[in-house]
Amino acid sequence: MLRPRVGELLWNTTRLVLGTVAVCAVLGVGAAWLVERSSVPGRRLWHVLLVAPLAVPAFVNSYAWISLLPGLDTYAGALLVVSLSYFPFVYLPAVAAFRGLDPALEETARGLGLSGWAVFRRVQLPQLRVAVLGGSLLVALHLLAEFGALQMLRYPTFTTAIYDQYRSTFNGPGATMLAGVLVLLCLLLLLAELRLRGSRGYAGSGRGAARPVRPVALRGWTAPALLVLAALVGLALLVPLGSLAYWLGSGASAGLDGADLAVTTGSTLALAAAAAALTTAMALPVGWLAVRARGRIATLLERAAYVGSSVPGIVVALALVTLSIRATPWLYQTVPVLLAAYAILFLPRAIVTVRAAVEQSPPLYDDVAASLGSSGADRLRRVTLPLLAPGLGAGAALVFLAVVTELTATLLLAPTGTATLATAFWSASSALEYGAAAPYALVMVLLSAPATVLLSRDTRRGLTP
Amino acid sequence: MTRSGRAAAGVVSTLVLATALAGCGSAGSDADTLTVYSAQHESLVRTMLEDFTEETGIELEFRDANDSELANQIIEEGEASPADVFLTENSPAIGVLDREGLLAPLEQSTLDQVGEAYRPSSGNWVGFAARSTALIYNPSEIPEEELPASMLDLADPAWEGRVAIAAGGADFQAIVSAVLALEGEDATREWLAGLQRNAEIYASNTAIMKAVDEGEVPVGITYHYYWFRDQAENGLIGDDARLHYFGNQDPGAFVSVSGAGVLASSDKKEQAQRLVAYLTAAKAQEQLAGSKALEYAVGTGTASASDLPPLEELGAPVVDPGGLDAPKVTELMQEAGLL
Numbered sequence: 001m002l003r004p005r006v007g008e009l010l011w012n013t014t015r016l017v018l019g020t021v022a023v024c025a026v027l028g029v030g031a032a033w034l035v036e037r038s039s040v041p042g043r044r045l046w047h048v049l050l051v052a053p054l055a056v057p058a059f060v061n062s063y064a065w066i067s068l069l070p071g072l073d074t075y076a077g078a079l080l081v082v083s084l085s086y087f088p089f090v091y092l093p094a095v096a097a098f099r100g101l102d103p104a105l106e107e108t109a110r111g112l113g114l115s116g117w118a119v120f121r122r123v124q125l126p127q128l129r130v131a132v133l134g135g136s137l138l139v140a141l142h143l144l145a146e147f148g149a150l151q152m153l154r155y156p157t158f159t160t161a162i163y164d165q166y167r168s169t170f171n172g173p174g175a176t177m178l179a180g181v182l183v184l185l186c187l188l189l190l191l192a193e194l195r196l197r198g199s200r201g202y203a204g205s206g207r208g209a210a211r212p213v214r215p216v217a218l219r220g221w222t223a224p225a226l227l228v229l230a231a232l233v234g235l236a237l238l239v240p241l242g243s244l245a246y247w248l249g250s251g252a253s254a255g256l257d258g259a260d261l262a263v264t265t266g267s268t269l270a271l272a273a274a275a276a277a278l279t280t281a282m283a284l285p286v287g288w289l290a291v292r293a294r295g296r297i298a299t300l301l302e303r304a305a306y307v308g309s310s311v312p313g314i315v316v317a318l319a320l321v322t323l324s325i326r327a328t329p330w331l332y333q334t335v336p337v338l339l340a341a342y343a344i345l346f347l348p349r350a351i352v353t354v355r356a357a358v359e360q361s362p363p364l365y366d367d368v369a370a371s372l373g374s375s376g377a378d379r380l381r382r383v384t385l386p387l388l389a390p391g392l393g394a395g396a397a398l399v400f401l402a403v404v405t406e407l408t409a410t411l412l413l414a415p416t417g418t419a420t421l422a423t424a425f426w427s428a429s430s431a432l433e434y435g436a437a438a439p440y441a442l443v444m445v446l447l448s449a450p451a452t453v454l455l456s457r458d459t460r461r462g463l464t465p
Numbered sequence: 466m467t468r469s470g471r472a473a474a475g476v477v478s479t480l481v482l483a484t485a486l487a488g489c490g491s492a493g494s495d496a497d498t499l500t501v502y503s504a505q506h507e508s509l510v511r512t513m514l515e516d517f518t519e520e521t522g523i524e525l526e527f528r529d530a531n532d533s534e535l536a537n538q539i540i541e542e543g544e545a546s547p548a549d550v551f552l553t554e555n556s557p558a559i560g561v562l563d564r565e566g567l568l569a570p571l572e573q574s575t576l577d578q579v580g581e582a583y584r585p586s587s588g589n590w591v592g593f594a595a596r597s598t599a600l601i602y603n604p605s606e607i608p609e610e611e612l613p614a615s616m617l618d619l620a621d622p623a624w625e626g627r628v629a630i631a632a633g634g635a636d637f638q639a640i641v642s643a644v645l646a647l648e649g650e651d652a653t654r655e656w657l658a659g660l661q662r663n664a665e666i667y668a669s670n671t672a673i674m675k676a677v678d679e680g681e682v683p684v685g686i687t688y689h690y691y692w693f694r695d696q697a698e699n700g701l702i703g704d705d706a707r708l709h710y711f712g713n714q715d716p717g718a719f720v721s722v723s724g725a726g727v728l729a730s731s732d733k734k735e736q737a738q739r740l741v742a743y744l745t746a747a748k749a750q751e752q753l754a755g756s757k758a759l760e761y762a763v764g765t766g767t768a769s770a771s772d773l774p775p776l777e778e779l780g781a782p783v784v785d786p787g788g789l790d791a792p793k794v795t796e797l798m799q800e801a802g803l804l
Contacts, residue, residue, distance in 0.1 A: 151668060156666070161804075164804055167534045167634075168534070172537065172795075174795075174804070315547050416547070431669070431671055432702065433673060
C-alpha cells in the first residue's frame with residue numbers, strides 16, 4: 001500500500017547519504033592533510049576551528065541557514081547544510097590517522113620516484129582507509145537518524161516521514177513499517193562497513209619512533225589553501241554563529257522570557273545529569289568485562305550495546321512508547337522511560353571511554369591490594385574506581401552533551417509539561433519564531449563548546465567507537 | 466573522608482539530586498489537577514482559560530501536541546489514559562474518540578451554549594472555536610482573477626509545483642476529511658493523487674504563508690487566521706500575501722470546528738465537565754473574540770472579532786462535524802503518498 005512513498009523516501013535518503021558521505025570524505029581528508037601534512041600557516045588554530053562546528057547541533061545549523069536563505073529547501077541545500085555539520089566526523093579520525101602514519105613509508109615511496117600526488121594516493125590513502133570508513137559510517141548513521149535539520153529544510157527522509165506518521169497516527173502500522181525499513185538500512189550500513197574495511201592490515205612490523213614529519217611546502221598554493229580553509233570555517237562556523245547573533249538581537253526586541261529559559265535549562269541539565277550517571281554506571285561493568293574477562297559473552301554484551309546507537313532515536317522512542325503503554329502503563333510518560341531511551345541511545349559513547357580507561361589501568365594494582373588483604377568492595381572503592389575516574393568522567397560528559405541536544409526521543413517521551421532546550425527550540429523554530437528560538441540554541445551551543453575543545457585536544461581518541 | 470570517598474559521595478549526591486529534579490517534571494496526580502490533552506494553539510487555550518484556576522480552584526496541566534497524535538495516543542492508553550479533557554484543533558480527531566466510545570456525554574446546559582452547527586449529534590463533545598478554510602495567494606505571482614473557482618481544481622495538471630500544503634498537519638487533514646464527506650471516496654482519492662503531483666509540502670501553515678509571501682509558490686491551502694494574526698502583528702511574515710475565500714458551499718469553504726470533550730476514563734469527570742462548560746460560556750468565548758487568536762467564537766450570542774468577515778457570510782458547505790472520518794483520511798493520504 002505504501003510502496004510509492006517508500007520508494008521516494010528510499011531514493012531521497014540514499015542520495016543524501018551517498019552525497020553527504022562523499023562531500024564529508026573529501027572535506028575531512030583534504031582539511032586533515034592541510035593541517036597535518038602541509039606548510040599552511042596557523043595549523044593549530046585551523047585544527048580547533050575545524051573541530052568547532054561539532055559544538056553547533058545540526059538542527060541549529062539548519063535553522064541558521066534556512067532562516068537566512070529560505071530557498072535552501074532543496075537537495076543541494078540539504079547536502080550543503082548537513083555536510084557542514086558532519087564533516088568533522090571524518091576530519092577527526094583522518095587527522096589522528098595522519099599523525100599515526102610512519103613517515104618512513106612515504107619517504108621510501110618518494111625515494112623510489114613517486115610524485116607527491118602518487119604518494120598521497122598509493123601510500124597515504126590506503127592507510128587512511130579504516131579511519132575514513134569509520135568516520136563515513138558515523139556520518140551515514142547520523143544522517144539516517146537526523147530529524148530536526150532535514151525537517152526544517154523540507155527534505156523528507158525515513159526519519160522525518162516516521163515523525164509525520166507518528167503525528168497522524170501515534171504509533172500506527174505506517175510508522176512501524178517505515179521504522180522497520182530504517183533499521184534495516186542501518187544494519188546494512190554496518191555490514192557494508194565491515195566488508196569494506198576488509199582484512200588487509202597496514203600495521204608495520206615495528207612501531208618505529210614517533211617523529212615529526214617535514215610538512216609539504218605549499219609555496220604558491222599557500223594562498224588558495226588558506227582561502228579554502230577560511231571558506232570552510234566561514235560556512236560551517238561563522239554563518240550559524242552570525243545568524244544566531246542576528247536572531248538573538250531580534251529575539252531580545254521581541255521580549256525574551258528569562259524565567260522560561262532558566263526553567264528549561266534547569267530541567268535539561270537535570271535530565272542530562274541523571275542520564276549521564278545512569279548510562280556511565282551501566283557502561284562500567286560492560287567496559288570492565290570487555291577488557292578483564294575477555295570472552296565470547298563479554299564481546300557479545302559489548303557489541304549488543306552498539307546496536308542501540310545505530311538505531312535512530314525515533315525508532316527507540318516509538319518502541320518505548322509501545323512497550324511502556326502496554327507493559328508498564330504506570331511508567332508511561334515518566335522520566336524513567338525517557339532516561340531508558342537515552343541509555344539505549346548513548347550507552348556506546350560511555351562504553352568506549354570506560355573501556356579505554358580500564359585498558360590503561362593495570363590489573364597489577366588490584367592484585368597488590370588483594371594481596372594486602374583488601375576485600376572486593378574495599379578494592380573497588382579505594383583502587384579501581386579512583387583509577388577509572390577520568391574515563392568515567394569523560395564518558396559521563398559525552399552522554400551529558402548528547403542528551404542536551406537530543407530531539408526526537410525527547411519529543412515523543414518527555415513527561416507532560418516538561419520541555420528541554422532542544423524541544424523548546426524546536427517548537428519555536430517550527431512556528432518560524434526564529435527570534436524566540438535563538439536563546440535556546442545559544443545555550444545548547446555554549447553547553448557543547450567545552451567538549452568540543454576537549455575533542456580537538458585529544459585527537460587520537462576520536463569519536464568513533 | 467578520603468579523596469575517593471568524597472568523590473563517591475559527590476557522584477551519589479549528584480545522582481540523587483538529578484533524579485529528584487527530573488522527577489519534578491512528572492505529572493502530578495492531585496485531586497484538583499486536571500490533565501488536559503490539547504491540540505489547539507497554546508496561546509488561544511491559555512487565553513480562554515486565563516482565569517479558570519483562580520475562579521474554580523482547579524489546576525490545569527497541559528500536554529500539547531497534534532490532533533491525530535493525541536487522539537491515537539488516548540486510544541492506545543485506553544482505560545489507563547491520564548487525560549481528563551481533550552481539546553482539539555479540528556473535529557475529526559475528537560470524532561474518532563466519540564466513535565470509539567471513549568467520551569463521556571456532556572451536560573445539556575454546556576451543549577446549549579453553542580450553536581447546533583458547531584457540535585455533533587451525539588452530544589459527547591462540543592465546539593469551542595471555529596476556523597475557515599481559505600486560499601492564500603501572492604498577487605504579484607498570480608492575479609486574483611486567475612485563482613481557481615474551486616479548491617478541487619488545484620489537482621489539475623496546470624497547478625503542478627504551484628500549490629503549497631501542510632500535508633503532515635491536522636489542519637490540512639481536516640480539510641481532506643471535509644472533501645471526503647462532501648465528494649465521496651473516489652473523488653477524494655483522485656484529488657489527493659493530483660495534489661501529490663502538484664503540491665509543495667510545507668511543515669506548517671505559517672511556513673506556507675511565508676513561502677507564498679516570498680513568492681516561492683503562488684498559492685497555498687490554509688486557514689484564515691494565520692494571515693489575520695500576521696496582519697494584526699503588522700504583516701511580519703505575510704505582508705505581500707492575500708486571502709481568497711472559495712465560498713459557494715465549495716469544499717474549500719469548509720469551516721472546521723475545534724472540539725472539547727470529557728474522557729470516559731477520567732476519574733475527575735465533575736471538574737472536567739466544569740472546564741468544558743467554562744470554555745463554551747460567554748466569558749471564555751468573549752475572551753477568544755477579543756484576543757489575537759482571530760479564530761471564530763461559536764458561543765450563542767458572542768460576536769467574533771470585528772476584523773473577520775462574518776462566519777455566516779462565508780458560504781461554508783454543510784458538514785456534520787461529528788461525521789468526519791480521520792482514519793479513512795490517513796489511509797487515503799498514505800495511499801496517495803502524501804504521508
